[in-house]
Amino acid sequence: MKLHTLAAALAFGFCVLSALSQANAAEDRSIRPFKAQVPQAALEDLRRRIAETRWPDRETVNDRSQGIQLSKIKPLVEYWGTGYDWRKAEAKLNALPQFMTTIDGVDIHFIHVRSRHPNAMPLIMTHGWPGSVFELLKTVGPLTDPTAHGGRAEDAFDLVLPSMPGYGFSGKPTETGWGPDRIAQTWAELMKRLGYTRYVAQGGDWGSPVSSAMARQAPAGLLGIHINLPAVVPPEIAAVLAVGGPAPTGLTDKERAAFDALSAAAKMGNRSYATMMGTRPQTIGYAINDSPTGLAAWMLGHPGFSRWTYDNSDPEKSPDEVLDDITQYWLSNSATSAGRLYWEYGGRSVVFAAVERTLEIALPVAITVFPEETYLAPETWARRAYPNLIYFHEVDKGGHFAAWEQPELFSAELRAAFRPLRQDF
Amino acid sequence: MSTASPAPNRREFLATSATALLATSAGAAAFNFTSSQTVAAAEASSIRSFTISFPQEEIDELRRRIAATRWPERELVSEGASRRTSATLAAGDTQGVQLATMQKLIQYWGTEYDWNKCEAHLKSLPHFITEIDGLDIHFIHVKSKHQGALPIIITHGWPGSVIELLKVIDPLTNPTAHDGTAADAFDVVIPSMPGYGFSAKPTQPGWDPIRIAKAWTVLMQRLGYDRFVAQGGDWGALITEQMALMAPPELIAIHTNMPATIPPEIVKALAAGSPPPADLGPDEKRAYEQVAFFYKFGLGYANEMALRPQTLYGLVDSPAGLASWILDHDADSYALIARSFDGEPEGLTRDDILDNITLYWLTNTAISSAQLYWEHRQTAKAGFFDAKGVTIPVGVSANPSEIYTAPKSWTERAFPKLLHYGRPPKGCHFAAWEQPKYFTDELRASFKTLQT
Numbered sequence: 001m002k003l004h005t006l007a008a009a010l011a012f013g014f015c016v017l018s019a020l021s022q023a024n025a026a027e028d029r030s031i032r033p034f035k036a037q038v039p040q041a042a043l044e045d046l047r048r049r050i051a052e053t054r055w056p057d058r059e060t061v062n063d064r065s066q067g068i069q070l071s072k073i074k075p076l077v078e079y080w081g082t083g084y085d086w087r088k089a090e091a092k093l094n095a096l097p098q099f100m101t102t103i104d105g106v107d108i109h110f111i112h113v114r115s116r117h118p119n120a121m122p123l124i125m126t127h128g129w130p131g132s133v134f135e136l137l138k139t140v141g142p143l144t145d146p147t148a149h150g151g152r153a154e155d156a157f158d159l160v161l162p163s164m165p166g167y168g169f170s171g172k173p174t175e176t177g178w179g180p181d182r183i184a185q186t187w188a189e190l191m192k193r194l195g196y197t198r199y200v201a202q203g204g205d206w207g208s209p210v211s212s213a214m215a216r217q218a219p220a221g222l223l224g225i226h227i228n229l230p231a232v233v234p235p236e237i238a239a240v241l242a243v244g245g246p247a248p249t250g251l252t253d254k255e256r257a258a259f260d261a262l263s264a265a266a267k268m269g270n271r272s273y274a275t276m277m278g279t280r281p282q283t284i285g286y287a288i289n290d291s292p293t294g295l296a297a298w299m300l301g302h303p304g305f306s307r308w309t310y311d312n313s314d315p316e317k318s319p320d321e322v323l324d325d326i327t328q329y330w331l332s333n334s335a336t337s338a339g340r341l342y343w344e345y346g347g348r349s350v351v352f353a354a355v356e357r358t359l360e361i362a363l364p365v366a367i368t369v370f371p372e373e374t375y376l377a378p379e380t381w382a383r384r385a386y387p388n389l390i391y392f393h394e395v396d397k398g399g400h401f402a403a404w405e406q407p408e409l410f411s412a413e414l415r416a417a418f419r420p421l422r423q424d425f
Numbered sequence: 426m427s428t429a430s431p432a433p434n435r436r437e438f439l440a441t442s443a444t445a446l447l448a449t450s451a452g453a454a455a456f457n458f459t460s461s462q463t464v465a466a467a468e469a470s471s472i473r474s475f476t477i478s479f480p481q482e483e484i485d486e487l488r489r490r491i492a493a494t495r496w497p498e499r500e501l502v503s504e505g506a507s508r509r510t511s512a513t514l515a516a517g518d519t520q521g522v523q524l525a526t527m528q529k530l531i532q533y534w535g536t537e538y539d540w541n542k543c544e545a546h547l548k549s550l551p552h553f554i555t556e557i558d559g560l561d562i563h564f565i566h567v568k569s570k571h572q573g574a575l576p577i578i579i580t581h582g583w584p585g586s587v588i589e590l591l592k593v594i595d596p597l598t599n600p601t602a603h604d605g606t607a608a609d610a611f612d613v614v615i616p617s618m619p620g621y622g623f624s625a626k627p628t629q630p631g632w633d634p635i636r637i638a639k640a641w642t643v644l645m646q647r648l649g650y651d652r653f654v655a656q657g658g659d660w661g662a663l664i665t666e667q668m669a670l671m672a673p674p675e676l677i678a679i680h681t682n683m684p685a686t687i688p689p690e691i692v693k694a695l696a697a698g699s700p701p702p703a704d705l706g707p708d709e710k711r712a713y714e715q716v717a718f719f720y721k722f723g724l725g726y727a728n729e730m731a732l733r734p735q736t737l738y739g740l741v742d743s744p745a746g747l748a749s750w751i752l753d754h755d756a757d758s759y760a761l762i763a764r765s766f767d768g769e770p771e772g773l774t775r776d777d778i779l780d781n782i783t784l785y786w787l788t789n790t791a792i793s794s795a796q797l798y799w800e801h802r803q804t805a806k807a808g809f810f811d812a813k814g815v816t817i818p819v820g821v822s823a824n825p826s827e828i829y830t831a832p833k834s835w836t837e838r839a840f841p842k843l844l845h846y847g848r849p850p851k852g853c854h855f856a857a858w859e860q861p862k863y864f865t866d867e868l869r870a871s872f873k874t875l876q877t
Contacts, residue, residue: 049493053742054741054742054789055738055741055742056735056738056741056789056791056792056793057626057628057789057792057793058628059734059735060627060628060629060630060796061630066733066734066735066796066799067732067733067734067735067736067737068733068735068736068738069735070735073738172498173501174498174501175501176501176502242698243696243697243698268732269728269731269732269733272728272729272731272732272733273729273733273736275724275725275728275729276725276726276728276729278725279521279722279723279725280519280520280521280522280725280726280753281520281521282497282500282520282521282522282523282524282749283521283522283725283726283749283750283752283753284521284729284739284746284749284750285497285521285749286496286497286522286527286743286745286746286748286749286750287737287739287740287742287743287745287746287747287749287750288739288746289495289496289497289746290494290495290496290739290742290743290745290746291738291739291742291743291746293738293739293742294737294738294739294740294742294743294746295739296738297735297736297737297738297739298736298737298738298739301733301736333495333497333498335497336497336498337497337498340501340520343517343520346516346517
């Protein structure tokens with residue numbers, strides 16, 4: 001059948017650049033230039049599948065409690081299949097220097113933007129799920145070119161934005177074991193390969209455990225990290241949350257608010273997607289690999305998107321913004337491979353201090369709390385979790401996808417957070 | 426015909442004229458009433474006969490989508506790990522349904538598989554629709570030729586349908602042709618749950634297992650049965666136990682092949698994640714470990730459907746996505762089904778599996794059926810397997826490959842009027858489907874004292 005062959009061809013066609021360079025292989029430490037160039041046939045196939053979407057009936061409630069509402073996703077999918085232009089997204093990526101290098105057997109795609117300012121601080125930033133490098137693109141300007149964005153030359157960063165293994169244009173692991181610890185080791189090798197001897201790391205969502213693992217491993221050159229989804233929940237609170245118990249007595253107002261938010265999220269089932277991918281990533285994979293609408297709904301089911309409306313009311317959260325991200329998952333056929341990261345972690349929560357072994361982190365840690373994050377880390381817990389907390393700041397705007405939603409504010413936070421670590425530069 | 430729109434609900438459907446029916450979408454045309462039946466439908470409580478028919482273009486469309494399946498890459502764990510059953514399964518063994526199994530399934534589904542055979546089988550049975558509590562309920566109703574047959578209402582589960590119960594209809598209604606005597610005869614009623622198969626899809630919340638249990642009692646009353654029994658596995662077990670808890674005078678006993686027997690102190694230990702209490706016997710310890718493991722690693726699908734059923738758009742848009750979702754119910758039934766697609770069928774054939782999946786596809790019920798998990802979560806006061814205080818007579822079959830094999834000790838505590846406790850030599854979660862003979866024997870043994 002024509003479509004069948006086409007789908008297979010597309011999966012290969014997409015990786016042409018990396019496949020070519022893999023040929024000269026064994027211990028290839030080279031860094032190869034990369035451009036995103038999706039075959040037109042892949043885009044036509046996607047549009048055809050979108051147009052043929054077979055819909056369920058409407059949910060039986062008038063709110064989000066049964067999941068992504070039909071009336072919300074239908075217009076987005078309709079726009080995806082008609083007005084949306086992936087070539088613009090590709091142009092956004094290709095306007096930046098992109099590379100591919102093979103580390104630990106997996107091709108790693110990354111964006112690498114050097115600042116024109118001398119002594120820029122090298123920074124490796126890690127995206128999450130259901131994000132990708134797209135969620136970080138709007139920070140490239142403010143971070144690498146601060147003087148054009150209200151900052152000073154001495155705030156400049158050299159920026160490295162890798163795609164995690166199994167995500168976006170990076171290769172897909174063919175063996176188990178690619179959890180945050182191994183990704184962290186890979187990032188350290190990447191920074192070393194780029195010649196950076198002193199650098200910092202940053203992340204939210206999965207980028208947080210990856211950055212934290214780097215800090216715990218403390219590779220030569222890593223000076224500190226900034227995270228915007230910190231793992232501050234103390235063990236005794238985690239134990240109560242695990243059994244759905246009532247709030248312990250003696251909590252401060254902010255601790256109580258954090259407990260209530262996590263407890264409510266658990267009761268509302270906000271992590272059902274994580275439970276599914278944490279136990280059976282392959283099972284959900286077939287549906288979201290084969291159905292664009294299925295993929296879009298699955299990704300938008302992340303609670304980080306709960307305040308996004310996918311209309312044009314906020315330019316930072318426009319339909320194009322989410323569709324760039326979703327389309328990249330589709331075109332790189334990475335819905336299943338990305339979900340496996342949850343399986344690697346056994347579906348555990350990344351906000352529990354004990355899970356993240358935060359007490360083993362001796363390097364400096366900086367935290368920004370964004371007000372619409374899934375829970376607001378209290379400073380008291382943060383100080384307990386991270387012995388070397390050098391920066392803790394609560395800001396007034398932004399949510400789970402902080403870099404995506406508030407790129408200027410997010411960049412300002414990174415400048416402030418890492419300023420003390422620049423003394424060595 | 427590319428985009429199938431969801432079928433209108435039955436009320437809207439019945440409001441349309443017979444001529445207009447011919448022009449409706451393929452999805453709606455799945456339900457073929459004759460005009461005389463439409464007229465009869467004016468009276469809600471009437472029982473209308475029902476004919477199943479799906480247009481060929483629906484079947485063609487399904488085949489086209491099957492052929493266009495876009496695959497993920499293979500899972501990263503071994504076949505051995507993926508097929509481990511509850512006896513040996515450990516955390517992190519499986520990543521879900523294997524690519525090789527799915528590709529065999531899709532290959533067969535898209536080429537050799539013939540839905541028409543299943544449709545012909547269904548058509549050979551008497552089907553009816555009646556409106557109960559505002560919703561059209563589909564059911565199969567087969568009366569025994571034997572006098573004094575015991576009426577029984579049998580309820581399927583998820584991811585099942587009436588298809589999983591077809592093999593037991595003849596043994597139950599026509600026992601003399603199946604190693605039984607006339608005294609073993611049943612009149613069989615097999616409804617499709619709301620949102621499942623040919624029953625209508627609720628458009629308002631509230632159709633939880635309790636409401637379904639009430640509707641089933643109404644159905645049996647409407648059929649004129651003043652003395653009947655009820656049976657179920659999976660959701661069918663839960664609904665049947667709800668009927669027993671309501672204990673309408675007509676319901677004289679129940680049988681369950683997924684009994685809820687876990688005693689309160691064990692429920693507490695499980696909730697706390699404790700190791701098995703030291704005083705458990707061997708059967709109890711095994712049951713404890715099976716349930717603990719299932720709660721921790723096997724409930725992802727149920728969790729998702731209980732919390733975000735509507736987010737699963739991919740299941741109604743992708744045949745492969747629907748099939749994998751349905752295959753991944755519990756470790757033992759998955760291993761059995763996967764072996765069937767390897768060419769080693771034991772009880773469930775490839776056609777059995779695909780008849781059921783195809784029914785879900787053609788009726789577009791992946792999400793409407795999942796909503797039962799959501800509904801249950803709104804009102805449930807106890808876990809699926811927790812003993813619920815049933816006091817009427819109960820027959821129990823504890824199958825060896827069920828999610829947990831209910832120990833006799835717990836079963837006796839859970840059901841003070843235990844009619845029968847059977848341990849069939851074989852059988853997974855889908856007992857009636859996989860082992861119809863043992864299932865039939867179990868029902869006969871359970872209810873023999875009640876048959877007149």
